[in-house]
Amino acid sequence: MDKPISTSTHNKLRLERYIRTAIGIVISAFLFWRIYNVVVLQQHFGADTWVRFGLSGLILGGMYALIAIGYTLVYGIMFMINFAHGEVMMLGAFGGYFTFEILRFIPAPTTASPDLNFLNANPFLSVLLAFVVGITISATAGFYLEKIAYRPLRNAPRLILLITAIGASTILQNLAMLLFGPQRKNVVNPDVLDRAAGWVINVGGNDVLISYTGVFSLVLSTLLMIGLFILVQRTKLGRAMRAVAQDKNTAFLMGVDVNDVVSKTFIISGALAGAAGVMWSIHMGLVNHFTGFLPGIKAFTAAVMGGIGNIPGAMLGGILLGVIEAIGPAGMGIDFQLKDVIAFSILVLVLIVRPSGILGEKLSEEKL
Amino acid sequence: MRSSALDKGLRTGVIFGIVIAIMFLIGFTVTGAGLVGKLFGVSSSYNTPPLTFFVIFMVLMGAWAGITAAARSLTEPDTLKRALTAGASAGAVSGLISAVVGFIFGTLNANAIDPRTYLPMVSPESTKLFLMNQSPLTGSLMLLGVLTVSGAAAAGLSFYLRTHDGVKSGARNITESVRKTIRSEGVARVTNSPYARYGFWLLVAALLIILPRTWGGYWNYVFGTVGIYIILGLGLNIITGWAGQLVIGYVAFFAVGAYTFALLTAPEPHNLTMNFWLALGLGVLAAGISGLLIGLPILNLRGDYLAIVTLGFAEIVRILLKSDLMTEYTAGPRGVRDIAGPTLFGRSFVSDVDFMYLIIIAVLVVTFIAYRLQNSRTGKAWYAINLDETVARATGINAFASKLLALSLSAAMAGLAGVLFASRNQFTGPDDHALMVSINVICLVIVGGIGNIPGVFLGAFALKGLPEILRETENYRLLIFGVLLIVMMRLRPEGFLPAKRPVLEKSAQTSSKEAQP
């Protein structure tokens, strides 16, 4: 906040700050009362149920985080909301789906089981292939998206970029619908990655199943996030990206190829979205043209919650949002239908207390 | 050395080839041929169109590819040979890609493999048409031939047209003479005379009075929707266009207006059946107040933080409206039915014509308010905040209060639009207030020219009127809409009608442009 000029503005600003703080306190108090009531007094759910909520939240949160990083990377460099990012993820999910479908039709008979197919004969190779295909498609999509829809408008106001992004999102979504049909496709995993299979642990006398696909997704998204963090912090490209994010013109003068860096950023963010898409198809098992839209919006929310432009913030925001969605409704004793209400209320709350997100730095004027 | 004409032809050919292949895969080749048929007055939109129209459609695509590839280049001399090379290669490459795709699917069909499990739009009829009712090999070769020939021919023709003096000067003469007539004194005297202006407005008024009576229910519906979106656009223009605050969840205020009005006048769930005009006022007021309340905690967030918070707010409103928790009060997912229409002196006006008039009047009133605001002190304060908030503060503008006022006014206008929408449909439900409404409104404001009142009108006609007219193309409507958005933004990023700032601020405007990141 800038130094207030006149006393009247000064008073207004103070009043406004008090109002904000007051609203924040009231809402937080209500939340705590509600959660205390449900969790401690009523004891509606046992420990096993809470573990289930937590697991489902963590897995979803991991995927949100991966997608959120894509938003944050692009935002950090272009200061634009890449509205089509969810659709890029959807393309990745389709890549995974089609890889599995093709591999399922390749016979790989052995003497023991004559009608074995490639998918079940080489499950790990199959999954690897699915990721390669999905990531390639999404990264390519990200690259061309930037080249066709965003680069020609680099110097236009940001609202214009938002519109082309909305246009690109509409195109990708409808193209996928027209090409592959509207119904949700069933992704058939290799048998070893059956969605209902997993480790069983005992919590409070009840069995809780931790599915292989869930653990696989969570581990993989964590690894990818660590990899990306190293890339941004330690490599030459990462340094160039940070330089462009800070000041495009100066970075250009210092010999950074800005166009190249922007292109590569889109490729990286597309690749991450593609990985998230393939994970989505493996863990959730359903893919259609609408697969990317809702996770896209959620991930963007997560990125803002964590502080947009900040990579650890996007990770934190994603995990937090997933967990809130899974635990929030039960914790407050309301319908799961209202989970988005809780998620968005917490977002507002966070932003009221910290106007630039949980880990967001104070943004300088030029970035706004 | 590789000829750059050939290079360009190949590149254009690849793009067009992929486009044609995708068109085939989504079944648009059939629809496109049907559209061509419609141009020739043969209406057969529900059957497979005749082969002739498909060939014409392909010739048009090939010609387009040829002309694009043979466009004048800055580095090379413009010769017929260059044009023909580029055109023919573009046609041939696009033809090759299409032929390969056609051949694959033709062979699949011949072997009784149905690709529709994975690609539902590739029906045997569509494939047959794509291969010109021939065997896969002959058909794909014919496709290659048609595209190559049409590409080369169109390239040659366009070269002839742009270089041949007779054609060139003829075209120039016509445009010159038209321009001269427009600028001539006689015309100027007529256009500048007060009578002409009165006449023009009289004509507009007469059209506004007569048209709703004559063009029937459907057009009243379409243009009624356009009118409602004009009001929404003018409202959003205040906060986003003038004050420069991006509000994505604008639909929330639309919903507040519509639901307040609906719940006050409908027999269910509350049976209040309030008077139309009173409920209208309350609906607008409720929306305005909701804008004020939302704005208080969040308006000093900046940029995208504000955008996402308003988006969240819109989602909260929509989910709450349909939730089990609120069903008792809002009728839940079922929506509110039998919403009242306007009454005056005991007579009720509920026909489509009456409603069209009501919407026209509302649009006029809102436009008047918008114009008054634009030139007021407040309007200038908004401009200032938009250009540079820090400087605006330094000049003594209370930025927070100004933004709050802008948001409340925006919200009130959205509320008015919501009231009209609910009342005209006699129904409103949670699905009417999905995020897509906000996105449409943002698009129409920007496409029209952000910050410009006539631009909002144009944007609303383009974005809400056109898709209705484009309903012919059913499934492809949204796809075409998306393509148009991108093409439009690349050609005219300022919108159809860019906003003009007052002259005194011209220097400020340019400096703000430089400051853009």
Next chain:
Amino acid sequence: MKRIVLFVMLVVAFVLAACGPAAATAPEVCNTELGCAVINKDQTVKIGFAGPMTGDYSQFGVDMSNAMKLAVADLGDVQGWKVEMAIEDDGGGAEGGAAVANKLVSDPTFVAMAGHAFSGATAAAMPIYEKAGIPMMSPSATNPDLTAQGSAVFNRNAFTDAEQGKGAATYLYETLGIKKLAFIHDGTDYGQGLAKVVEETFVSLGGESVAFEAITPGESDYSAPLAAVAAAEPEAIYFGGYNAEASVLVNQMEQAGLSGVIFFGGDGIYGKDFLAKVGDKGEGVYAATLVPPGTDAILAFNEAYLAAYGTEAGVLSAYTWNSYDAVGALIQAINSVAIVEGDTLYIPRAALVEAVRSMNGYQGIAGVISCQENGECNASGPVFYIVEGGEWIPAE
């Protein structure tokens, strides 16, 4: 001054053009308020359909319109004139519903409406058809309210949610002996309405409703709400909603600690698509539907559908056969009132509305259509199916 005179003349011309009388010579039956649809020699008779053709629920619109196109190909003949489907996208919601209705009624050769597909769009469109005298026959708009408003034009050959819900609750309580039932619905008009009816009836029969949970439609992970339902330890779950969400729920029930609990759905989940998505986990799932077991007529239709569209009938939605019948019934009604005079076909609108409402004993492929006073045309109650060995078979 001259200009003003000119201008006034122009305006007058506009008004005259607007009010000019329309010349017409038509048979006497057409001298009613609603008049006749006049179909010239080269025109076709149009029957409308509207449903979500794009977006998340587009499979319903696509499937139903596919079946209807087959119906006009098989039966589309009105005394020598061809019948054509005018298919529009209403997105399923009210805004689209009203827009499409307004567009359709502006076409003078449009005489009847085999829709809309969804209840929300239907409710918004009904007043417009009422005004224009267009009879409706919806194969899938099941909201009980629709026929409760006394509309003269709205009919449906789908059963109402109220009837289905009561049947389901009775079946659950009495036949299956369930005492503790949990409810999940998808928060749509259809799902919420159905779940509420079942809950009411089930509780009034003496059963216990242990949980009532609403979920967000369109997602692929419902493990959290399922875990919450599991904590209430129900014997069975009743789900109000469509097959997309139902298949996700069924797939995740076991992980959420609900193994051995019966999953019972409405007509929205019946269909082969559901079976493909749940695989082995679908064994023992119940659904209500009005499709009778495979008769010759149904099998012949299924074959024609597969040949024309490359997918099996009933994969995309459960309303395929009903859609075919709705169009068939409408064509029969049109045939019964249409008059040929010279080269022109006249279809009296008021008489057509009456003919559809008084339809009796039309034999379609999925059952008999006989309309009651309020527009309910499906006499048969719901039939319950269970998944056994990867197939839907009639339950005991």
